[in-house]
Amino acid sequence: MKNYLLAISLLFISYGYSQVDKNEEEVKQLKAVILNAQTDQPMESVHVVNLNQVVGTISNEKGEFEIPAKVNDTLYFSFLGFKSQKVRVTNDMFKFKGTKISLTELAYALEEVIVRPYSLTGYxxxxxxxxxxxxxxxxxxxxxxxxxxxxxxxxxxxxxxxxxxxxxxxxxxxxxxxxxxxxxxxxxxxxxxxxxxxxxxxxxxxxxxxxxxxxxxxxxxxxxxxxxxxxxxxxxxxxxxxxxxxxxxxxxxxxxxxx
Structure with missing residues (x-):
């Protein structure tokens, strides 16, 4: 009976440790590269925010970034003059290196603007x-x-x-x-x-x-x-x-x- 209880206790302890290890491994460092969709060139200083973990980072001169994340987190990318984008984190992003995120440049059609200052008379x-x-x-x-x-x-x-x-x-x-x-x-x-x-x-x-x-x-x-x-x-x-x-x-x- 004592051996049976000991075996059960060891089983629960083992299960507990495996759960702790599993939880600790949920959040990992995700690495990827951000590219300009039109030129395929790396983009520096793009802001990356993990909306779930509430942490942020910035891409380097090679367009690379690293951020804590886990599967199904949502990453938010923003850069002036480019369309902001949300990307869902998948298992493949952790398994395979070289994940690339492309941002699309915004096209603005600028119309003629007439600036009319206040017509001051001096009175x-x-x-x-x-x-x-x-x-x-x-x-x-x-x-x-x-x-x-x-x-x-x-x-x-x-x-x-x-x-x-x-x-x-x-x-x-x-x-x-x-x-x-x-x-x-x-x-x-x-x-x-x-x-x-x-x-x-x-x-x-x-x-x-x-x-x-x-x-x-x-x-x-x-x-x-x-x-x-x-x-x-x-x-x-x-x-x-x-x-x-x-x-x-x-x-x-x-x-x-x-x-």
Missing amino acids: LEIDVKNLPLNNAFQYSISGLSVGYEGGNKNPSAVTKVLGAILNPADLLRNLFGKKPNQMRKLRQMKEDDRIRDLLASKFDRETLMELLQLEKVDIEDILNNCNYSRSFITTANDLQILDAISSCYEEYKVLNRKR
Whole structure:
């Protein structure tokens, strides 16, 4: 009986070790080369992001890159002037060397652009009337040190502002509570220098959308309801947007714990 129990124990221990080894081998270093699809030449400084592992890297002068990955991970490639591309990691990429990823150059048809500067007359009273106006209204609440941007002047804007002030936890719960998996990636994204460098050079929200699996309208909705101005939302780079969403999410977690 004792020998039987000993055999069973050894079997479980052996199985446990094999599972640990298997898990450790799941994430490996994937090596590949990035080429220009039109010229078949290697591309340097292409940004590569593993959307699942939330890590990034950059291709060298030979177009080569190395990144932690496992089978079925999705790699996201981006380079200015080229169409961004997503590639699913397969077993063959690990088994066979020399995997090549080709990026296609974007073709822009540039139309004639006529630049019309402000027609200034030199008379202040006339020139002021010709300047564009910002139609966004700021609402101030007595006792609060910050103003709230509500957009155009209408009843719904006031309701939105009061809702943000009176029910901040409920508002943020609606924003973040439905997307827990996406929000868990925020800290990983902030800790990876390659991803931060990439986002600092981006203004189109494309990479951020892929990393967080959110639509552009979702990102704008989060920032709008976290008291960020329209000016910030439209002009900030993707890294600033990431930090803003992360800050708002941390506030949500604090409010959520207090309820």
